[in-house]
Amino acid sequence: MSALVEYLISGVAIGCGxxxxxxxxxxxxxxxxxxxxxxxxxxxVAGFVAYSGLTSAGAPQGVAEALGVLAAGALGLAFxxxxxxxKHTSPLASLVITLGLAxxxxxxxxxxxxxxxxxxxxxxxxxxxxxxxxxxQYLLVIGVALLVLLGLGVFFTRTYLGKGMTACASNRFAxxxxxxxxxxxxxxxxxxxxxLGGFAGVLxxxxxxxxxxxxxxxxxxxxxxxxxxxxxxxxxxxxxxxxLGVAESLVGGYVQASYETVVALGGMLLLMLWQARRRVELA
Amino acid sequence: MSPEDVTRGPxxxxxxxxxPVGPSGVVPLLRTEDxxxxxxxxxxxxxxxxxxxxxxxxxxxxxxxAGKSTLFNLISGHLTPNRGTISYGGKxxxxxxPHERARLRISIVFQTARLFAGxxxxxxxxxxxxxxxxxxFFEAALRLPRHRKEEREIRSKAEEALERVGMTPxxxxxxxxxxxxxxxxxxxxxxxxxxxxxxxxxxxxxxLRAEEKESLAGLLEQLKAEGLTMMLIEHDVGFVSGLAxxxxxxxxxRVIAEGxxxxxxxxxxxxxxxxxxxxxxxxxx
Numbered sequence: 001m002s003a004l005v006e007y008l009i010s011g012v013a014i015g016c017g018x019x020x021x022x023x024x025x026x027x028x029x030x031x032x033x034x035x036x037x038x039x040x041x042x043x044x045v046a047g048f049v050a051y052s053g054l055t056s057a058g059a060p061q062g063v064a065e066a067l068g069v070l071a072a073g074a075l076g077l078a079f080x081x082x083x084x085x086x087k088h089t090s091p092l093a094s095l096v097i098t099l100g101l102a103x104x105x106x107x108x109x110x111x112x113x114x115x116x117x118x119x120x121x122x123x124x125x126x127x128x129x130x131x132x133x134x135x136x137q138y139l140l141v142i143g144v145a146l147l148v149l150l151g152l153g154v155f156f157t158r159t160y161l162g163k164g165m166t167a168c169a170s171n172r173f174a175x176x177x178x179x180x181x182x183x184x185x186x187x188x189x190x191x192x193x194x195x196l197g198g199f200a201g202v203l204x205x206x207x208x209x210x211x212x213x214x215x216x217x218x219x220x221x222x223x224x225x226x227x228x229x230x231x232x233x234x235x236x237x238x239x240x241x242x243x244l245g246v247a248e249s250l251v252g253g254y255v256q257a258s259y260e261t262v263v264a265l266g267g268m269l270l271l272m273l274w275q276a277r278r279r280v281e282l283a
Numbered sequence: 284m285s286p287e288d289v290t291r292g293p294x295x296x297x298x299x300x301x302x303p304v305g306p307s308g309v310v311p312l313l314r315t316e317d318x319x320x321x322x323x324x325x326x327x328x329x330x331x332x333x334x335x336x337x338x339x340x341x342x343x344x345x346x347x348x349a350g351k352s353t354l355f356n357l358i359s360g361h362l363t364p365n366r367g368t369i370s371y372g373g374k375x376x377x378x379x380x381p382h383e384r385a386r387l388r389i390s391i392v393f394q395t396a397r398l399f400a401g402x403x404x405x406x407x408x409x410x411x412x413x414x415x416x417x418x419x420f421f422e423a424a425l426r427l428p429r430h431r432k433e434e435r436e437i438r439s440k441a442e443e444a445l446e447r448v449g450m451t452p453x454x455x456x457x458x459x460x461x462x463x464x465x466x467x468x469x470x471x472x473x474x475x476x477x478x479x480x481x482x483x484x485x486x487x488x489x490x491l492r493a494e495e496k497e498s499l500a501g502l503l504e505q506l507k508a509e510g511l512t513m514m515l516i517e518h519d520v521g522f523v524s525g526l527a528x529x530x531x532x533x534x535x536x537r538v539i540a541e542g543x544x545x546x547x548x549x550x551x552x553x554x555x556x557x558x559x560x561x562x563x564x565x566x567x568x
Binding site for chain 1 (some may be wrong): 359360361380381382385386390391393397398399400401402406409410411413414416430433434437473477
């Protein structure tokens with residue numbers, strides 16, 4: 001029983017991290033229709049910058065983590081400039097650019113932080129729930145992720161600017177006609193995607209050490225979470241992230257850790273096939 | 284004019300000597316000079332020079348392929364000219380992007396619905412306020428009081444615009460689900476919410492039923508009485524004639540006639556241009 005609780009809670013925490021990465025995909029796709037495959041890079045860089053802030057600069061934990069998130073936001077803006085800055089870049093061309101940037105970023109990451117996995121301890125101590133000893137960091141991940149996602153949902157659906165950003169994806173032409181700079185909104189969405197990836201990075205790195213190429217796992221899991229809601233819904237990205245995180249954790253705990261990603265993604269695929277079939281039947 | 288003239292493009296002309304000030308001594312709100320745009324060597328618009336005075340309702344007519352839509356897209360910024368200039372309030376705008384022109388309060392009603400899917404009718408209209416709202420990112424994100432106050436202002440302006448086009452009962456309807464006529468009205472409401480200085484309408488009467496056309500004409504009359512400058516690009520000569528102060532007739536990308544509607548529609552060159560695609564269009568009303 002206590003093992004199950006432990007797997008569930010740690011799965012939920014990891015899932016929240018996936019949901020944050022996934023919501024970065026959603027934020028960028030909703031506005032620009034670009035699938036940003038550098039989404040995992042934002043998380044890795046944020047984690048690494050926070051690590052440097054802690055170890056080299058001796059900054060307090062919160063400050064170092066905030067720096068990491070901001071650095072990821074700035075990186076998002078820069079990647080956005082490269083991916084959509086030029087007029088008439090098709091979303092597909094932008095996707096390839098983001099993929100290229102993600103790989104190119106490896107060189108910088110290795111030069112600065114080396115090629116070994118990096119981690120730092122997060123929130124100290126643990127707590128007991130139903131007989132299971134759990135890291136407090138899990139609670140922090142879950143709490144912060146839910147707050148960030150809630151704020152994001154409110155921003156996109158309730159505020160005028162958020163609607164303006166969504167308008168760009170809904171009808172580019174109409175957005176221009178009402179005076180919205182589609183390019184500026186797109187850059188803003190990339191910065192937002194960077195911040196979201198950054199949150200995932202600094203929250204996950206104490207639980208899961210990150211190395212320069214961890215961005216692939218994060219991007220795949222985040223993308224799977226995001227695609228669960230058709231890349232347009234933050235709520236469904238959260239659901240997708242949680243399903244994926246819990247499935248991974250259960251497989252890792254009860255079956256074998258090396259199968260966890262494969263089995264989780266396979267399960268996700270079945271779920272999506274079922275969903276698609278249901279949609280066809282309804283239509 | 285033979286079709287070969289079109290492919291040759293704009294003829295060389297001596298440099299314009301007139302000042303941006305028109306003959307009447309007033310700066311026109313919109314002025315195009317020697318405007319030309321070609322597609323694959325064929326000029327869809329060739330040396331179009333015209334000016335629209337403040338408060339004027341200008342009609343632009345022409346047969347299919349006369350260059351109306353190209354002219355429209357050149358003014359809206361969705362096409363860039365090969366040569367020539369566009370001035371708006373005395374400033375050159377031909378290099379500006381569509382959204383920058385929108386911010387100068389050049390508002391557009393398209394023939395095809397350009398609506399925001401997944402938003403209600405009211406939300407679509409509220410988007411029109413983007414050109415004049417001052418909201419900032421953090422104000423919006425943090426929902427500061429100033430931002431909330433502006434949002435209220437935008438909402439009331441949007442409700443007012445919906446009322447004017449008679450669509451208040453559909454405010455909460457999903458915009459995509461509306462029939463064509465109402466989608467057009469919704470576009471007009473969105474434009475009204477943007478507080479336009481120049482309103483461009485691309486075939487606003489096409490596909491509308493008779494009574495829808497009538498109510499659209501009534502609304503445009505009202506806007507004209509309020510002093511709004513409008514440019515109405517239309518295939519339906521009868522519709523334009525009833526509304527416009529001056530009509531510009533395009534044929535094969537060039538202006539072939541310009542003047543009051545009743546004179547222009549009697550012009551032999553205009554009648555000839557319209558006969559090309561079926562007799563009687565010009566005399567329909």
